[in-house]
Amino acid sequence: MLEGKYLNFYNQISKKIEKTNIFTDKLHTLAYGTDASFYRLIPKIVIKTDNAKEVQDIIELSNELELSITFRAAGTSLSGQAISDSILIVTSRKFTDFKISDDKSYISLQPALTGAQVNNLLSPYSKKIGPDPASINAAMIGGIAANNASGMCCGISQNSYKTLKSMKLIFADGTKLDTSCETSRNAFRVTHGEFLKDLKQFSQDTKNNEELRAKIERKFKIKNTCGYSLNALIDFDDEFEILEHLIIGSEGTLAFIEEITYYTVEDLKDKASALIYFKDIKEACSAVTKLKLARDDKSITVDAVELMDRAGLRSIEEDPAMPEFIKDFDENVTALLIETRAKSDEDLDIQTVQIQNLLEDFKVVRDIYFTKDVEEYTLYWKIRKGLFPAVGAVRETGTTVIIEDVAYPIECLAEATLELQDLFKKHEYSEALIFGHALEGNFHFVFTQDFADEKEIKRYDAFMNDVVHSVAVKYQGSLKAEHGTGRNMAAFIEVEWGNDAYVMMKKIKCLFDPKGLLNPGVIINDDQEAHLKNLKGMPATNEIVDKCIECGFCEPSCPSNDLSLTPRQRIVINREISRLERLGKEEEAKEYRDLYQYDGIETCATCSLCSSACPVNIDTGSLTKHLRAEQLSPRAKKTANFIANNFSMTLKGMKFGLGSANAVHKLLGTASMETVTSTMRDFSKGKIAKWNATLPKPISINTNFEQKVSSKKVVYFPSCINRTMGLSDVSVEEKQLFDVTVELLQKAGYQIIFPENLPNLCCGMPFSSKGFNEAGATKSTQLEKALVKATNNGEYPVLCDTSPCTKTMIEKFKSDLKLYEPIEFALDFLSNDLDFTPIAEPITIHTTCSSAKMGLEGKFKTLAQMCSTEVIIPADVKCCGFAGDRGFNYPELNESALRDLPKSIKNAKYAFSTSKTCEIGLSEHSGLDYNSIFYLINKCTKAKNI
Template sequence: MLDESVIISDKLQRYAFGTDASFYRLVPKLVLKLQNENQLIAVIKLANQYLVPITFRAAGTSLSGQAITDSVLIILSHEWNQINILEKGKKVKLQPGVIGAHANRSLASYGRKIGPDPASINSCKIGGIAANNSSGMCCGVKNNSYHTLADMRIVMANGSVLDTANLLSRQQFIGNNSELIEQVSDLANSVQQDPELSAKIAHKYRLKNTMGYGVNALLEFSDPIDIISHLMIGSEGTLGFISDITYHTIAVEPFSAVGLYVFDDIQIACELVRKLADESVSAIELMDGTALNSVTDKLQDFIAVEQLSSRHAGLLIEVSSKTASELKSKLLNIERHINNCDAYLIAAKAFTQNTDEIERLWGIRKGMFPAVGAAREAGTTVIIEDVALPLEELANGVNKLHQLFHRYGYHDAIIFGHALDGNLHFVFTQSFEDEAEVNRYSQFMGVVSRLIAIEFEGSLKAEHGTGRNMAPFVEMEWGENIYQIMRSIKTAFDPLNILNPGVIINDNANAHLLDLKTLPKSHYIIDKCIECGFCESVCPSKNYTLTPRQRIAVWRNIADLKQRNKQGLLTPEEIADYQELLKSYQFYGIDSCAATGLCAQQCPVGIDTGQFIHALREQNNHSQAIQQLSATHFAKFVWAANKGLKLLASTVGVMGAKNTKILFTGLNKLSFKKIPMWQSSWPSGADSANNLVVHNPTRSTLILDTQANQQYTKKVVFVTSCANRVFSADQKAVDKRSISTVLASVLDKAKIELIIPKSVDNLCCGKPWLSKGNQTLAEQKAQEFIDAVDMASEGGRWPVVTDASPCALTLSQLKQADVMELSEYLLSYVVPQLTITKTSDPIMLHQTCSSIQLDGAKALTTLAQQCSEKVIIPNDIACCGFAGDKGFFLPALNKSALMPLKEQVPADCQRGISNSRTCEIGLSQHSGLPYQSIVYLLDQVSVSKGSHDFDGLS
């Protein structure tokens, strides 16, 4: 029996899982969030017994509709994210829930990476990468999952398990699945003994090809186990479940250069690609003139954009090498070819090795798909198709696609792609609101399919998978004989057709026109969303309630139902469902959203779902009076909270932790969740700031006692966050001094005077009110802050610093204020004045979501790495989910967000660091380690420059 916790039957959540990155929508009847292989086997056996179709889903970033179902959807819990590095990084064993970028992060210290490099690698998971045979910009054909596969563990459609790395498992599988082994062997023999079929398959796989099953496995292997494991690559969950996969990794070449070259003739650009294909080029991205014009706002930093037209074509070229001298040699050869086309060259950004410029240039290319999405008319969706052509037909193919765009009215369509592989993506906007629009799309795709598959003998899906989008065209591309082989593969592996039916093999010629997703207007902040799912990997509530994509999808449904209800188009049952959905959304959509804004960092069109939730909270804000009172008398509220925590600490000492927890659980229920849920990591109240300082008679500021008699020429204005004024240091920490005292110690070593505004107790950045949807009060408190620090800094003469990254981010967003986050200040102003001896102790580092938004957490991370030889940044945690005070009132959000944390803490690790006190409370609770501000670590490992005494903590 499955535990109820893994079964999702709620209507709202089922609807939320009815979307993926494609333009289809199917609402599952049931969603199962399985935790291990045993549960999966049990479900598969039940599905066989009752003939219930099941679909596996990893991240749901697939573009062809292969990750949705109207039956049972199986998703992965966080337990499926194990990474095992083998043979000093030459191999890596990955479970299907591992995000691709996390696998590469684990391999980085070995100078290795996995071969596949899809554009969605920061979000997509290994299960999907393998099941779709995803490739990418540099991967080509040779480094995809098929060609870098070492071993695989598979759960078959009958529930049996095959581990190809285990000799006993292979032998048992052969003995227990003789019929499948025989069928696979017969299919391989039939292909290998037919010269015409063999030649056609080999010819087709000279290109990138994910159309249909990977029948090249029948041609290239003789061992049935090898054939089975390679057929699983690209099978899109229709043949079995990939429980883990072991890859042969590839070396990362440390020296790279990237250049951008724009030509006035697509033919010249494509001819250059053919010439460069014989050189050592890592990647060439082709971009047509319309694609270039879609990103001129970013492109103008590198080239003149005024003269760009639709007839132009750009090449983004990357060259990588093991050594600097080898790179230089390669560039000389490549530049010689480019110079031969100089007469046609209209603009160029010559090869650069600057990492920032390389990142920005690739960002421009990656931004083309979302640029179309951002500019599209509300209510339309963005469609991205993915084909591959023989390299010699590349220019001809682009020209003919342009002609089709014009004929069918897709005037905003753009073309870009991985030119070395002849792999083109074309992107256009499409409405599915009426029959005429659906017919236009149907006719267009029919013509395109014949052009690519028959005229050019190319592939209709190069790297995005067949899905339900291209299933009706598989036979057209491959012909009847090979299509029947593919049908036989499906029957051999899944005779009852329970695994993802309708995907890859589909008898309905109009399957690609069914269950089309509409994107109705619902709110100006989210109307641009294309539901790609890139946001989901960083969302703290992804394993708790909803992700940003799901919040948007459900709200769109609510908005659509609301409009139809106004028009009197809903039945009584639909009205009841609408009201239930609206009520449920309050918790699932609004209350449980951390509103961190991290989703905007990952979103291709920059949508901040947290800002959208803030807008909804503002509409529902029923506590204006209390919020106004807390803003006016903020110092008293902070004082009361501080005293309350000290009293609570005494209570815990008397009652014990267990009884205290029982008491607060009851109070939470009785107060309708107005009283928070107590956690053992709650600290006591902090010492009052005024007890640590003396008045400076010359200005309206305070100076710490430790610096009262010092006369330094450099100064800094410091405002400690309200959280550090309320909470004491972690009770398990070795160093329990206040953060102000620790900072004073560090600054004293650097000979910098610490200035604190006298009004510090009443100062706040405004975040508490902003998060509750009260923009007016938030801006009012932020302005009070700015006025106070402006006076203390003598009109901006001295830097102004706050110790909490959320405060620095909020002030930046509300007032564009120049208030530095503490780690940024320490790195820039203080560290150069210190001598640091790195600790050898491992340190857990939490990069707060606000630090990531401020500077990509570079200052915090760099400072940590200067203080410790071993800084550990855990995978799959982007935000702790504490979200201000939500960690007190909704601890389940914090728990869910940090679920993968404790298992990643090394046995010899004794502490964690970050730069937000409330985050640190939650991190301590769920890691078992004391977390503190990074300034504590810096004080421990530093002395004044020139000093020979080291008096830091041991």
């Protein structure tokens, strides 16, 4: 319950921002009060902002009422800088405008674009942004800049600080500044003349302090995100250059980044990588030092060197993709993942030989081998990026996984790393592992920690104090190299930097934020125990998701990420419910469960794409199915079983409903039909399914047709959806999918076999997705038996015309049947049986979640390119959110998931997918008529002349 200043704030801000984007309830404040760190604060108010005007309104009001605010983008932050116990401003996924310069030398970006999205925009021009954090698929630009995130290859030469062109900022008093615009600069000079004068003086004082200046120069020769970017004070003379570079790495404590313009960097496509195994960590670190020095004097070209110690290798050695020989390594073997890039294949060969020659004197336990195979080196890097979460996956349930992030001067790398390993032993962190960007002297070390035990917290504190002394004092390194100071290292900034530098940082904070309202407690924090407070627990909730470390990598792929909750947030809420239940606080737990019903259960598409993005394959969709099953009443289960046992009757009922709806549509017309059904839906509070013009008409199929006897036989199982739903009134096609599929198969010379009792057959997915597991298993078993018989015990391949159904069959069947959905069947069979002539018109394709989970995205693209000379694949459209029949009852999920679709396919003329229900939603929200890819294959192929 809000009161005082917060109630006043809410009442005023809700007049300027939609109330649907302002949250004060327990569920959303907890969900958004979680980032990837091991800290938690619960905000009193969460506001999702769609644009800079909304942010400015919030800042001005919070400044007037003296309420603190924190800015948050993706929340992949690891040091606790994206959480708040006051007002949390979240940049929504609509805050994503961009502009690429005509010569592609720079790109202007709003804060909610992910790094991966930006690189997808630049990829056609062989460009990218410099920062390349391991979290780039999830991390947003606002956070990447605010934390000066770097990563695998960018080092300190291509990070945000070095590639910054300009910024649009909103200051603590609500003032806006565009550093690229002279008019804006002049206006700022008028209103903030004293501010600029003080900033100029800070710069001059720092330059005049020879000891401080020398320390800054030395410390920024390696990666350093501990404290503010004091190098801005000595690197620049212009006040605005100083100002904008101070914002880089300031973690939202100085201003809000409305827009950042980056200079782009060249994205060299020719790459080679090697995973090299050294006898021990000292040998590997010595090799890194030699590589670094050789790169600096330009005698070799090496773009990245990633170290993985034996513990790190052990954490992923069971991965099926990893070579078996890793398991046989002794306790000391350490790997370096090395990458080199070039403008040509010839140059690449020269560079790999140079690197091999440089390393020939070092002791390795396997021969050095560089690969240029994209699939192979992509796997190497995927494994490296998954090391941190992989540790989380094997930790004891209830403990927290912690990742620290330090950098050493390259000349003492081996000695310092050995000392770090000694500290692991001293404090009994036997599971700790080391990996990281060795070429920059930047290592991450990961260990697990129980924060529910006071004794364990004291052990952690003692360990961290030893680490601080070793890194910052003894070796003069960085306590935070790229993860940001946050709350994690705020108490130790003065230890690392000394009094003069720390006093300057405080002056900078006070200049930009005189009332101390922007992200208080982050970077500047005089509490010497700040790193031990507001620690986040990880209570067990369900073994399906207990290994989640709340990293947030799953969020961009979730169709409900801008509508309700994300997979990470669903897990957070379930953990809290379980915690409350164990404490006997049933009433409070029920309050969360009630709030969770819509956001957590009803609007989860259960598409499981989250598991594809998760480094440890956590499937939150499976959790939702489990929870749905728990909620089912005996009566509901009995009804589901009745439907399953009388399935053909159910399909007839569906056809009747579709027929009635289409009859009324013809009578009323589209506009009136939409008005009437929308009114009825509102009146029923969403219980009446949504109608739209792309709703299909009912059909009946005829499997009794004349066929030629052929040695090539295929069992065709038309899904229950495609036996029931046909084309819509607005479809440009004339033939039903069943007829097109039959025509296509016969053209390819196949004799088609249909399973017996076809009207009653179903894969079971419509039941199991709702939690009716018994009914789902009944239908799955029934279908399997029918297909075993139809295929003559697996002799013939089975084609199902719907990808999700095929995936369900593959997962549920126990028999050794050869099951195919349209993409693989076309590539494996039809490509040999038919001649393809691609059409000279642009098409777009949508890979269903099931196809993506089966690894068919690349194959679908290959197939599409066989059929059309121009294939458009929307980079930002994942799951369509229709989720079987959920799109009828929760159409807002489908709408939200496809919000970026129209602008991504504006040049396409035809559209294709492999699932009827997905195609319904895609058609409604794209303006195109989506149909099965079989339509296009049938159009662009002819029988081979043999």
